[in-house]
Structures are given as C-alpha cells and as structure tokens.
Amino acid sequence: MTQDSDAPLRFFFHPRSRARIVRWMLEECEARYEPVQLEFRTTMKSAEYLAINPMGKVPALTHGSTVITESGAILAYLAELFPEKRLAPAPGTAARGSYYRWLFFLAGPVEAGMSAKSQGFLEHQSDEQALSAGYGRYDDVLATLRQAVEGRQYLCGDHFTAADVLMASYLRWGMMMGSLPALPAFKAYAEPLQQRPAALRALALDEALDEALAAA
Structure with missing residues (x-):
C-alpha cells in the first residue's frame, strides 16, 4: 500500500473536453472523488493549476501527492487503483x-x-x-x-x-x-x-453541467 492509497481523488475537468473520458472511468470504478471544474483560458491557466499541469489543460487527477495527466494515463492509473473492478487484464497475458x-x-x-x-x-x-x-x-x-x-x-x-x-x-x-x-x-x-450504466451516469453529469454553461 502506498502513502497515497487512502488519499482523496481530485478530478480537474471541463464538461466540454476530453475529461469526459475520465469521468466515465471514474464512474466505472465507482470512485469517490472531488470534481474541480476549470474554465478555458482563465482558471486552466492560473498559477495554481499550472503547478499541477503546466500544459494548462484538462483532464488531470490528483491522488494525494500524485499527479496524473493525459487521459490514457489516468485511465490506466485508475484501473490499477481499483483492481476489484477488473478494468485491466492480468499482467503477463x-x-x-x-x-x-x-x-x-x-x-x-x-x-x-x-x-x-x-x-x-x-x-x-x-x-x-x-x-x-x-x-x-x-x-x-x-x-x-x-x-x-x-x-x-x-x-x-x-x-x-x-x-x-x-x-x-x-x-x-x-x-x-x-x-x-x-x-x-x-x-x-x-x-x-x-x-x-457508468457511461450513462457520466454523460448525465457532464450534460447537466454543459446545459448550465449554455444557460449562463
């Protein structure tokens, strides 16, 4: 068990981005996480967020002191973090x-x-x-x-x-x-x-946020 294994997950996203991929994976894992919505050209480029991801893009995931960016890397990390969900095949196969x-x-x-x-x-x-x-x-x-x-x-x-x-x-x-x-x-x-079901849950969450943005 690593020092971060019991740490909270923070998910940095925007509903109109590739972060939707990670949202689906989080729902597949039934993970408990804190969503942090960022905005293009403003909070994504803030000093606070650039310290997490110098690219100034989403998605990103933090797990205690661990930072993971890039959708594929985040998915692979989550698959190993939740082995009981069998979202990665067995090693060596x-x-x-x-x-x-x-x-x-x-x-x-x-x-x-x-x-x-x-x-x-x-x-x-x-x-x-x-x-x-x-x-x-x-x-x-x-x-x-x-x-x-x-x-x-x-x-x-x-x-x-x-x-x-x-x-x-x-x-x-x-x-x-x-x-x-x-x-x-x-x-x-x-x-x-x-x-x-997890894909539909993720879609509903992001679509609701997208609609809120459109109405603002």
Whole structure:
C-alpha cells in the first residue's frame, strides 16, 4: 500500500473536453472523488493549476501527492487503483499486451491523426510528411481502428477494460466531430458500450453541467 492509497481523488475537468473520458472511468470504478471544474483560458491557466499541469489543460487527477495527466494515463492509473473492478487484464497475458497496445495507439497516432484531420493538415500531405508523422497516413489510422474493433465486443480478451473506455470515447468523439467517419464497425462496437450504466451516469453529469454553461 502506498502513502497515497487512502488519499482523496481530485478530478480537474471541463464538461466540454476530453475529461469526459475520465469521468466515465471514474464512474466505472465507482470512485469517490472531488470534481474541480476549470474554465478555458482563465482558471486552466492560473498559477495554481499550472503547478499541477503546466500544459494548462484538462483532464488531470490528483491522488494525494500524485499527479496524473493525459487521459490514457489516468485511465490506466485508475484501473490499477481499483483492481476489484477488473478494468485491466492480468499482467503477463496476451490481453494485457493488447491493452497496452490500444491505450498507446489511441493516445498517440489516433489523437494526432484526428487532430490533423480536424485542422485540415492532411489535404496536401506529402510522402515525406507521412514517413515522419507518428500516425503515418490518416487512412492507415482508420484501417487499424477498424481492424481493432470489427466483430468485437471488447478490445482485450473477454471482458470490458479501460482500453474500451478510451476506444469508445475516441470513436464517439471522432464521429460526432467529423474527424472519423461513421463506419458501421465503429458504431457496432462503440454504441453498446456507451449504454453501460457508468457511461450513462457520466454523460448525465457532464450534460447537466454543459446545459448550465449554455444557460449562463
């Protein structure tokens, strides 16, 4: 047991951000946590918050003296913090290898490729640029994503894990924002997962906060 194991969790977020991914994971873990809503360009850039995350972005999670940023890292941390929820495959198994593979693929090539797509950086991509970019070509990212989820209920073995939270979240966000096409394989995989009770609880919390922002 570490010195932080009984410490409170503080969740820094904004309802219109990637922090929604972490909210879903917190609900899957049935974690007790303190939500701290920050605002773009103001409290996210405050000296107090920059001391936690110098990037000035959300999400972030603190657990006592431990600071975790980046959605995939937070999900992996929570999966190990709540082992009874079985949100990470057993170490040393094939499923654990797939788990790491997809967590890092989503955080790296998929995130970068989706951002490039949404910002219009792919329209004149040269062969040299594709060689140097971590995501290669956007079509390669799509093909890999499709192969990962096609015909599968879960990414890693026979049960739901944190990798599914991340994958389903990226697919939902990408299809909604137009940075990923609404492929049948993406929908068939992601839509049932988005109906999980924890996902619906998280969605309701963030949607209520989003509506409050819109009404302000």
